[in-house]
Every structure is written in structure tokens, then in C-alpha cells.
Amino acid sequence: MSKLHIPFLRTPLLLCVLVLLPLPFKVISQDANTEKTILLNLKQQLGNPPSIQSWNSSSLPCTWTGVTCGDDGSVTELDLGDKGITKTIPPTICDLKNLTFLYMNLNYIPGEFPKVLYSCTKLQHLDLSQNYFVGPIPDDIDKLSGLRYIDLGANNFTGNIPPQIANLKGLRTLFLYQNQFNGTFPKEISKLSNLEELGLAFNNFVPSSIPVEFGQLKKLRLLWMRLANLIGEIPESLTSLSSLETLDLVGNDLEGKIPDGLFSLKNLTSLYLFGNNLSGEIPQRVETLNLVEMDLGMNQLNGSIPEDFGKLKKLQLLSLFENHMSGEVPPSIGLLPALKTFKVFSNNLSGALPPKMGLYSKLEEFDVSTNQFSGQLPENLCAGGVLQGVVAFENNLSGPVPRSLGNCNSLHTIQLFSNNFSGEIPAGVWTASDMIYLMLSDNSFSGGLPSKLAWNLSRLELNNNKLSGPIPPGISSWVNLVVFKASNNLLSGEIPVEITSLPHLSDLLIDGNQFSGQLPSKIISWKSLTSLILSRNALSGQIPKEIGSLPDLRYLDLSQNNFSGEIPLEFDQLKPVFLNLSSNHLSGKIPDQFDNIAYVNSFLNNSNLCAVNPVLNFPNCYAKLRDSKKMPSKTLALILVLTVTIFVVTMIVTLFVVRDYQRKKAKRDLAAWKLTSFQRLNFTEANILASLTENNLIGSGGSGKVYRVAINRAGDYVAVKRIWNNEKMDRNLEKEFSAEVQILGTIRHANIVKLLCCISSESSKLLVYEFMENQSLDRWLHGRKRSQSMGISSFGYMAPGKSTQQLHCAFVNGDEHTSLADWAWQQFGQGTPIADCLDPEIKEPCFLQEMTTVFNLGLICTHPSPSTRPSMKDVLEILRRVSPDSNGETKTGAELDVLPLLGTVTSLSATTQHETA
Template sequence: MTAAVLPSSFTKLKKLTFLWMAGSNLNGEIPDAIGEMEALVHLDLSRNNLSGKIPSSLFMPKNLSIVYLYKNQLSGEIPRVVKALNIDVIDLSENKLTGTIPDDFGRLRNMSGLSMFLNQLSGKIPDSIGRLPKLITLKLFSNNLSGTLPPDFGRYSILEDFQVSANKLTGNLPEHLCGYGRMVGVVAFDNDLTGELPKSLGNCSGLRMVSVYNNRFTGNIPSGLWTSSSLSVLMISNNSFMGELPQSVAANLSRLQMSNNNFFGKIPTGVSFWKNLVVFEASNNLFTGTIPQELTALAHLTTLLLDQNQLSGSLPSNIISWKSLNTLNLSRNKISGHIPEKLAYLATLTELDLSENQLSGQIPPQLGLLKLTSLNLSSNHLTGNVPTQFENNAYARSFLNNPTLCASKSSLNIDICNSEPLKSSKIPPIYLALIIGLVMAVVVCLLATCLVIRIYKKKKQVLDSTWRLTSFHTLNFTESEILSGLTENNLIGSGGSGKVYRVVVNHSRDTVAVKRIWKSQKLEEKLEKEFLAEVKILSSIRHSNIVKLLCCIFNDNTKLLVYEYSKNHSLDQWLHTRSRASNVSGSIHPDILDWPKRLQIAIGAAQGLYYMHNDCVPPIVHRDVKSSNILLDSEFNAKIADFGLAKMLINKRDGEFTTMSTVAGSFGYIAPEYAHTTRVNEKIDVYSFGVILLELTTGRKANDGDEHTSLAQWAWRHIQEGNPIVDALDEAVKEPDYLDEMDCVFNLGIICTNTQPLKRPSMKEVLQILLKCSKPLIYGGKNTASLYDASPLLKNSKRDDGSAICTMRAHHPCSPPIVHQDVKSSNILLDSEFNAKVTDFGLAKMMITQGEQVTMSTVAGSFGYIAPEYAHTTRVNEKVDVFSFGVVLLELATGRKANHGGEHTSLAEWAWRHIQEGNPVVDALDEEVRENSYLEKMCCVFTLGIICTGTQPSTRPSMKEVLQVLLQCN
């Protein structure tokens, strides 16, 4: 929807009771006269871009009941005077509000919900709010509130949702917080709260979540809280709680995080009844005794942290039961015995830390089969050989301080195996003296040689230390700013090929990401190839859905790649690792990526891959498409990253394979034919992208199907067994309004992950289907197109879709956007298969930002195609191309020329008059192609041409919307 200023005229509607303008792309300020709308009951201006202060008269209409202003850019203080005493809900969250909470809010005795989270509010929460008799929901997290909490919270009202995390609150939690037993969630982490947890929390049968970590609480956990029937999440880390673990806990408990406290005693044998536990974190407590065998009965466990306790004995023998375990940390205990061989059969284990214990014996060779990203077995009594799979630099510090452990290579910093001592023999004195003399002579020669080499290296280092910078874009920073930012404080990631830093540059505090390539003799040749591949590819392509390589900086010892910074990190983090309870938001619910954003990301990534496969010469195959390589900018636009494994397909025909020396990629994303034959073409990227679509729709990880299967295999079996698709979809975003789109994208993921490459669609077809899956922005109605008819999508649209795609790419993926200024039928060329090619960019203009207007010195273009605002003011933005393209659509639908509308009129003017006079659309259509089977499509295209040629630029759609509508027309 086009951005527009919130009109002040609506305040004249004195009898209006319901005003709903949520998500309407409104900007500007809320009119002061809004307080004069005496009949207003429901006000919803949420999810816009409104700015300025909230009018002081906002709470004056006496009938006002609902106020939704969340997700805007409102600033200043909240109005102090409230006369609308019947208000039920106030939601001012996610703005930039400052000041204190008005005392008058304590007079709203009918208020059930107050949400003001993610602002900059300060001061104390008024005690009178704690006495409101109907208050159910309170969400004040992520502000700067201070002081103690009102002691009467929960005493006079049936509180259900209490969220005050990430503030500066002190004192105790209110004693009667769950006085009526209806509390669902208590979220108060990241404060300075003290004392014991209220005993009333032990009587809350509906309590699902308690998150109070990072405070200074003391004492025991209320006994009834452990067994609360609905409790699912208990997060109490980083406090001073004490006591023993109970034999039984709530049946629904899935997450127990209690690290950095003073809990003591043994881990109870009753732990076997904690059946639904997924995360158990109890690091740095005072637990003693052995790890009970019963703990292995927790089949759903993914994270187990028991490090920094006083546990002893051997590891449980039935460790193989932890089928879902990803992270196991038992370090800094007194555990003895052998490392169980069965540990190697935990297929999903990626992080293992058994360091600083008393383990002995050999490391089971089978352990090398695990796909570990982190391993630490240091400071034990292990013996024998290190498994060969671990003999590389990634595990250089994994085996230290095991005196009798050895390796076949020196890269692990431990003894080399099979180095036998020399046999003793009696040497005569004369020979001994001769040997000593020779040795001393050799030593002197070596020292002289080393001195010469050192002097030479110092001279060479002075020459080699000169940094060289190669830029691929206009830069607003210097190489010294980049180099000075490569500190441990700025480190944001580390992997097999190097480290990644977040570096702030220049006076504008812009941010870039810097990848520093490791320097290692063993990896040098491999990484050199990856470095050259990434530079070669990213320096030659320009697309808004591909991460931008700004420059490379290098000398003989170090290579740096400088990229645009993606503020929202990777898709993988949002889908699989983020949790609102562990971030500043403080919600009871996961910090999920909603479905519209997921679909936006899928379309963006598809556009990037389509560009690589179709618009790059030669085509580029990424080879490592996965959710962690899809980066997200501040507006959640997808950026494909990490081209170190990418391959240019030189002189290859469509569908032809190239054979690689080895398989590259990540488990769960690798196409079957690539894994078995090492042969690649564009279809392996399609397979990997299909897995991402399944991740987006199901919320599962790529390797998270079920036992021994990937997500793709699990999804195929789910369909083959006749299960409903809706059962596979992510519960976190499965809302009725989105089911059709999610069903569509899930099916597309199934098609893309077909085991036969020939049966997978191309990325061109994938992009078209995704655009059809998304709801149309101009015409209503649900998508009824079959997903299994992917191949012929373009064949019936030779008159429209192709040129729309070309024009859309000029505006949206290009950075900066390009305005053609001379779109007309003679500038749309057709190849042998009638694919449209937009040409003649002699008048084209690069825009600095999308939507910006630029004033030209003269009007350029062709009569009949020139937008009226351009002809009158010489000001251009993308909408002048939309007007011209609308004329092309009218040409296609009517068969008339752009200047052939009648006497003194253009085709666009003639078409508008034809409609205004009430004539049927069918009478305007080209009789040469006006067949009954095409009439509906032709009318659709004609109508779209009318919309595109509107005289007001703000009423015209964007080219992205035009393309969506054309796909709906087809």
C-alpha cells in the first residue's frame, strides 16, 4: 500500500464510533482534534509510521474503550489527563515514548490490558495501577522503569499475564501476584529484584512460564511451583536460589534453566518422570553424586548442561537414549571411567564438552563420525590415539593436558604417536668428542642461517605489510577504520574459514561486516580458492537480494572481505535459535518470525537465486544454500551470502551437469544426485531452496525430520502417508488467514526437493509460484492455481509477464533502483521463444533510494508513454515507468498504438474515457485475439493497464504489485 499522510479531516466525523486504520502505511502526526470525536469508542492506528507526540486530548472522548497505537514512531510523553474512564485496553508498545506512566491510568477501573513495552519510559510504576480491579494483562518490558513494583498487583484483580523484564526494577515481586490462581506467565528477567519468589506462585495451576533470570533472588523455589500442572518453562538462572531438586516436576515442563545458583544435593532418580524436558541447564551449582541412569530416559532432551558442579562416578551406560541431544556439557566435575562408545550414535550431537574431569582410557574411534562443531576433552587422563577425523586445526585445543594422548600430526598440540626412544649404546670417548664437536659446528651454522633468514623476513615483512584495497562500490570509509575495528569485542562469528567482525566506520556510525580469512598452511590452498571464488563472483554481480561485497583488503599474510552489514543476522537464527524470553522483548511466547515476513524472505531469496541462475553470464550455482546463509537486513529483506563454494557454469547448456572433485554443502540441504555423483547444475540449488521453504513453513531444522531422516525426507513421507498438510505447519504462525499461503509454499518445498532433478522446477518457475502463493495486492480472491503445473507458467503469458519481470527487476532488486524513462513497445525485444527483453537504457536514471523523486533538466521519452507528472514537472521516480508499462499493457490488450486514442488523445486517455462512459471492456479488446477462452485474462490485463495509467502517481501500483496481478491474470 502506498504511503500516505494521516488526514486531519477524519476528526470532523463527530459521530464516528469505530476507527480502524491499522497497517495502512500512514505517516505524519495524529491530529490534535482527535479529542473532539466525542462518539469514538474504538481507535486503531497501529502498525503505521506515525510520528510526533500523542495529542494531549487523546484520552478525552468519554466513550473511548480501545486505544491501539502500537508499532509506530511516536515520541514524547504520554498524555497526563484521562477523562475516558471506560477505557478497556491501551496498547502504546513499540514506539519511542519517554517520561513516566501517567497517574491517571490508575483511575481506569475498567482497564483489563495495559501494554507499553519497547519504549523509553522511566520512573516508578504508579501504585494505583496495582489496585485496578479488572487488570488482566500488564506488559511494560524493555523500558527504563525503576523503583519497586506496586505491592498490590494480584490482590484486587485476576492477573494472567505479568511482563516487566529488561527494566531497572528493585525490591520484591508482589506477594499476591497470583492471588486468584489464574496467572499464565511471570516474566521479570534482567532487573535488580531481590528476596524470595512469592508463595502465591506455588498455587497457580494455570502458570505456564516463569522467567526471572538475571536478578538477585534468594531462598527456595515455592514447592507448589515445581509441580504446577501447566508449567512449561522455568528460567531462573543467574540468581542465588538454593535447595534440592524435587523427585517430581510438572508433566509439561520442557525447559528448565537454573544455572549459576546455589542448588545442592543429588540429581533425583525421579528425573525419569520429567518426560517432556527438552532443555536442562544446571551449570555452576553445587550438585553432588553421580549422573543417574534415569536421566537417559529423557528422549526429547536437546540440551544438557551440568558443568561446574561436583558430580562424580562414570557416565551413564544407556547414553544412546538421548536421540535428540544437540549439546552436552559435563565439564569441570569429577567424572571418571571411560568415554562410552555409544556416545558416537547420538546423530544430532554438535557440541560436546567433557573437559576438566578424570576420564581415562582411549577415545572411541567411532566418535569421529559425529558432526561436531565444538569438542573439548582437555584436562583428563585419556590415552591412545586421537581419531583421525579430529586431526585438523578446528580441534587444536580439544585434547590439551592429556599426558598420554597422542596424534599422528602436530596440528593438535599434543605428542606425536609412534616416536620411539633411541636404544642406549656405549660410545667410545673419542667418538663421543667427535660427535659433540660436529653437533656444535652444526648448531653454529644453524644459528647463523636463522639470523640471516630473520633479517630477510623482517625486511620482507616491511614490504609485505603494505595493505592493498580493491573496491567494488563507492566507499565511505578507509582501510585504517576497518583494520582498527578487528578486535575481539567486535567479533560476531567464527568458522572453519575465518572470523567475522562487526565494524562501525566513519562519522555516520555506519556498520559493515568484515570476514577475515584464516592463515594456515594446511588450509591455505582450499581457502585461497574460496576467497578467489567469493571475490570473483560478488564483485561482478549487483542484486538487492545478494549480499553486497564492498571491497577486499589484503596483504601477503591476511585477506579481508568487507560486506554490507545485515542487522537482523541470519534466517537460521530467527527460525531456530531466537526466543523472545532470551531477548529484550520479554514475551511469554517465542520471538517468532511472522508468516508475512517469512513469505517476504522466501520471495527475496528466490529472486536472488533466479538472478544467479538466469541473469548471470555464465550462470552461478551457489552449492551451499541454507538458512544460515540467508542474511536479513533491518527490514527483513533476504540477502544470499557465503559464495566461497559457488561455481560458475561456463559453456554449459540448460540442465547439463558439471562434475566437482568433492561434495560441498551442509547436511539436510544437499541434493541426492550431488551427494552420490558430485555432479552439479542449477537444480541442486533448487533442492536446497526447497528445504528452506520447508523450514519456513514447518519451523523445523533441515536435519530435523525424525530418526535418521532429514526434513525433506520427513515432509515427503508425511505427504505419501496421506497426512493433512496443516498438521505439518509451524504452530507458531499457523493462523487461519495464512493457511492457504503456507499450504502453497509447503507444496512448493515438496516439489523442489524431488529426488529426480528433472522433476524440480527452475528458479524462474519457483519465483513465479511464490508470487502466486502470496495474496494479490490489488485484486482480491484466493489463489486457485495448481502447484503441480509449474512448468508451463510462462507459456500462456507471452503478452505480459516477461516484460513485467524485467521492469520489476530494474526497480526492486537493483541497488540503487533504475528508472528506465523510455518504456515502450519498440524497446521490448523478443527472443526466439518470445521472452521479453527490455532494452535501450540511454535515458535511464539511477535513483539513490526507492521512491525518491529526481528532477530532470528536460523531459525525455515518447509521446503516449510519458506520465503526466513527468511532462509537467520533469520530476521522475519509479512510477513514471509504471505509467509507461500500463500503456504497453493497453497496447497488448487493444492492439492500438500508444498515440492512437482518437483525435488529440493518447491511448491511455482513450481507454480511461472508454471506461468512464460506461462502455464494456470487451468492446475495447483486440478483435484479432479476442477468443472466448482468453476474454477473462484480456479484461484483467486491460483493467491493470487502466490502474497503471492513473494520473496520480500515488494511486499507481509498484512494479512488484503489477507482476503479482499479472500472475493472477494468467
């Protein structure tokens, strides 16, 4: 009996003895202190991130943030994810001998793959995702032999994925998604017999097919290769992945049929294949009854929707959009109890929609647009009360809108345009609390507009219906409306002033109705308006000048109304892409901004308008003015004599005063000039200053003028560049002067003109160079057939002026102070033949038409108003047509007529943009 009780007596005694012994406690305490020291050193090496400030010497490591210990008190897990770490991983981390789990994801760790982790001999779980790692995955990564989980996703790794990764035999999860791999992934991955999750998505691999060997991964539950540059067919071997739950091959370039066996995988819940080039029919027999989500959109699939899809009782998402599917939608799909999203838009489907769609499930999205469906919309789409969108545009649907949609407050959008719907729009549709877009154009809806809209409705499109009645004054409550389109209806009455108070309105299109009266001028909140289209109504009165103050208005069409009076001068502030005021009763002058070929069709059928530019084909405003305000000849003669007399007397007095002033000033200013020499000189600053006259001027540019100055009687000259300002030298000119002096004053080169000296005062800077006779760019371009011209390839840009007119228009008896552009416009306005304006030295009969075209193009490109000049795209198109074709033959006269061509290009461009808007 005593023997039986001895073990029970001894055991408690032995435990008590062991507990009382000090040695084991001493050993454990030493290990804890060691790991504390390791962790504190690790914290310091990681840059002391604030997120782990709880790591301190006054507490035990197992209580610290992100530290987990095992049963023996040693650290087994470090969770340093999302801690703001910016340093590389130090080797110290592997001094934690029992470290098994390491999370360092969501940081900013730089550098290459941390090989220091090879010393963490017990590491099983490694997460380095979402950092800044670069370079290749090392070939010796298999030194982490104990790994079961590795996530290197969302980094910047490049190159190939090494085949040695297949030596990690215990690996169950391999995530390498969202890197910059530009090489290959190895088929040897198929040797990871324990692999359950494989994520290679979002990588730009070289075009690769899915290895047939991947069919050996019998435990694989997730195959995630979205946007991985896959090509070829989906291998039939994948149908043997009996454990597969999710197959995601979205956005690749896969082709061929979808293997029938995929629809028989018993565990498959998610099938994502959209955005490929898969073709053929979907098999009619579907046994994957656990499917929850199936997205096969954006492929080349054809045939009908399988009837067996009605058996997928767990199916929540069915997406077949943008394929070539035909036939009817099986009615059984309308009975699916879990269906939330149904998207079959952009196919060739026809027939009636499942009548019970939405009755047995909480349908959220319903998009059947751009098909050939007929009949009515299903009555119970919103029976579940969570429907967010009904999108069924571009079909042959008819009948009234189901009244149940008027009681569906969860709706964000209804898009039913381009169908055959009729009747009145249910009242609740206008006011559904969450409605944002209501697009009902191109139907036969009747009735009137509501006084109240949903508070957040921003887009209301009602074009081409049979709506009637006025715009209600309650439109002022449509405060969030951005787009209002109600063109081509039967709306009538005056446009209420309340419409001008909508603060966010950008597009107002109510053309083609029966509106009358004056357009409201009290524009309160239309600062965002970009399109105002009111054509084909019966509006009258003057065009409100306030329209000219709308800063963003780009499309304005008031044509085919009864507007009268002048075009407001404030319209000069507009910069429209499209403008049409045709077919009204407008009078007066067309504003200068629109008096050009870009608006040739903008003012038609307004008989009392006039223009300055003959291109618009309106009476000349100046001629009309002369005809209406002719003055007696004697009065004109008297005014002329008095004007000439006053001018002559003023000039004589001014001449004496100026000459006396200049003499005194020259003496006073000479002392203010300072000469800095870079060469031995045989002249003084007085020689230079006295010769800076218009007679010695040989060129001018943006920063000053250039003179040729004689320095002795032997005929030696220097070139003087004067950098000046009316007041004081500004900062940019000062920098230009200093730079040129610094460079040219210190270099000596046979091909660079010598800088002899500089002469400066408070308001002017003179650079004196040696003069190189006849060594200009003009001589090298045109040879010696030109007259002797100025001889400075280093005085910078010379603007079109006296010198260039001498070169190119010397034969024209024009004003020497008129620019080439002004002179050309004068010749055009006077009706001078263009051939008479061309330089005789370059005029060739066989290229006369091309030169005429370029001359006209120059006129248009130099119009005084920059906003009316053509775009460079249009200029390029014209110049392309001017040049010879591929056979070396020039274009015909009709092809080179620039004015109609540019007008057509501009008008078509404006019209296209208007229609797009």
C-alpha cells in the first residue's frame, strides 16, 4: 500500500525541490537579458523608429510591441510591419536563435535581398512585402531552407525568378507579385509539392505561357497570375488542380478555348479570366457548383449563356461583358438567390430579359447595355432594396419604366437612353435620394420637368424625347446639377431667371425646343459654364452682354433664333472653340476677335452685320462708316491745312530744343562713360559715342542696336553693340552684358570676332568688336547675288525690321518702319496680287502656287489677335499639302488653296468637339 503511495509523495516533493533550486532561474534570466540586449541593439541599428519606443531596458522583451515569445520565454516572432523603418536589415536580427516569424512589410527598407537572414536558421515565415528592395532574387535563396511562407510582393526586384526557389521544399505560400521582374519565372515551381498559394501577378515577364507542369501542384488553392504577360492557351493540365479555389489570369494575352474541365473543379469559387483573347463557347455543362464569382468579360467568347449557370446557387457575380455572346439570357439566372452583380453589356444578346431578375436576390448592379434586348425591363430589379444602377442603354426595350424603380432610394444611376421607352417618368425616379446620373435621352418619354430633383443629381440627360411644358422656377433647387441636356423636346415658355443661379452648371443644352422671350441676363453663378447651346428656339431681344464674362465658356450656339441688336463688345473676352450666332437679326460690327477665317460660318444669315476681314464675306464696316458719315470737301480741306501747319511748327520748335539739349547733354554725359580695354586701341570713347547715329545703324535685336563706326580716315571700322534700356539697365540685360564681356574678352580664336573694349554708363553698355566685312550668315546662305549687307554670325537675333526689309522687300515702295507682317496685310487689304509681292530673285513660275499658299498661311498666322490664329496642327497639315507628293509632283491649285482648307479644318474641328461634348 505504501509503495503505491510513494510516487505520489515523492513527486510534489521533487517539484518543490526543483522550484527552490536557484540555478535554472539564473540560466533563464541570463537568456532574457541576452535577447533584451539583442533587441535594443536592433532598435538602434534600425534608426530608433518612434513606433518601437516601448522597447526599453526597464521592461521584459516579451511585453514589447511587436515581440512574441514562446513557452520557454525566448523570442519567436517579430512583427515590425508598418513601423516606418528606412534602414537595411542588420545581421543582429538572427542572433535571436528561435526567431520563426518575421514581418517587416509596409516599410521603406532599401537595398538588395537581405542575405543576412540566411543565419536565421529557424525562420519559417518571412514577409518583406511593400518595401524598396531592388536587384534580383539571389540564386542561393534556398539557404532559407526552413521557409514555409515568403512574401516579397510590391518591391522593385528585377531579372528572373531563380529556379533554385524550388528547393524550398516546405514552401506553402510563394508571393512575388507586383515587382519589376523582366525575365522569366521557372517551371521548376511545379516541384513545390506542398505549395498552396502562388502569386506572380503584376509583373512584366517576358511573354511566357503557363507551364504545363503547374498541373502537378495538387495542393494549390490560389493561382494568381493577373497581368503577368502570359501568352498561349490555358493548359488542360490545370483542370487537374482539384484543390484550386481561385484562378486569376486577368489582363493577359491568353487565347484559345477555356478548358471545359475548369467548370468541373469542385472547390473552385472564383474564376477571373477577363481581359484576354479567349475564344470559343462556354461549355453548356457546368459542375462547379461552388462558384461565387465568375468574370469572363473582355474576351472573344461566342455562343449562348449556358442554362447550367442557373444552377450556381452561390453565384454572386456573373460578368460576361464585351464578348460576342448571342441568344437569350436563360430565365433561370433570374432565380439565382445570391446574385448581386449581372454584367452582360456589349454583346449580341437578344430576346426578353429574365422577368424575375432581382426578385429572389439582393441585386446591386444590373448592366445589359449595348445589346438587342426587347420587351420591358424586369419589374422587380430593386426588390432587394440595394440596387445601385440600372444600365440598359442602346437596346430595343420598350414600354414604361417600372414604377418600382420610383421607390428605389438606393439607386445611383439610371441609364436608359437609346431605347423605345414611353410614358411618363415615375415621380420617384427624379427624387431618389442617392441618384447622381439620370440619362434618358433618345426615347419617347412624355410629361413635364419636375420642380424638385434628387439633392445630389449632377447629370440629367433628356434629349430627343416628347417632354413638354416649361422649365419650372423650382430649377433653382437643382443645386448640384452639372450637366443639363434637354435638346429636341417640346419644352416651351420663357427660360426662367432661376436657371442662372445653378452654381456648378457646366453644360446647358436645350436647343430644338419652343422657348421664347428674352434670355435672362442676370447670370449669378454660371462661372463654371463651358457649353451653352440654345439654337433652334424662338428667343428674342438682345444677346446679354454678361455672357462675355463667363470665363470657361467654350461652346456657344445661339443660332436660329430671333436675337437682334449688336454682338456685345464683351464677347471679345471669350475664347470659344465653337461659336454660332447664325440666322438671327444681328447688326453692327463683328468683334475683332472673331473677324477671321476660323469663324467663317459663325455669323451667316445676319444681313445687317459688317466685318473688316474680307474673308468673312460681309460688307466692309469702314466703307459703311464712310457712306454714313461723309463730310463736306471744304471742311475736310480746312482740317487738313490746319493739321499740317500745326505739325510743321511743332517739329521746327522741337528740333531746335532737342538739338540744344543734346549738345549740352553730350558734354555732360561724356564724363559718365567708362572704357575698359581688352586690346591695344587707336581710338577713344569720344570717337565711338559721336558715331552712334541712325546713319551708321546696321542691325537691331531684342537687347539693343548694332552700329558700324569709322575710327580713322584710312577706312578702318569697328562694330559697336549697344545694350540699353530707357531707364536703367535691367537685371537680365546686365547678366547678358556681363556674360558676353566675360567670354569674348578672354578668348582668342580665328573664327570668333574679337572684343576690343567695352564702354559703360549707368543706362547703356557698349561692346566694341572688330568689324568683319561681308562675313554674314546672309552671304553664306545667298552667295554674292545679294547686295553688300551687314557683316556681323555674333550679334544675336535681329527682329524683322529695316535690315530684313532691305534683304527681302527692297523692291517694294513701302514705309521702312512698317514690319513685314503689317506690309503684307496692307497689300492683302488693297487687293494687290500676291505674285506682285514676291521677291523677284526667288519667284519661280513652277512654284508660284505653293508660294501663294505659304503667303496666305503667313497672313493667317500673323493676325493681330493671337487667339484667332490657327493651331500648329492645322499649319502643319497645310504645309504638308504644299510639299510635293511621293512621286515628286506638286499639288493642284485646288489642293493648295489654304483659305478654304484651313476654314474647313477649323470648322470641322469645332463641330466635332461640340458634338463630343
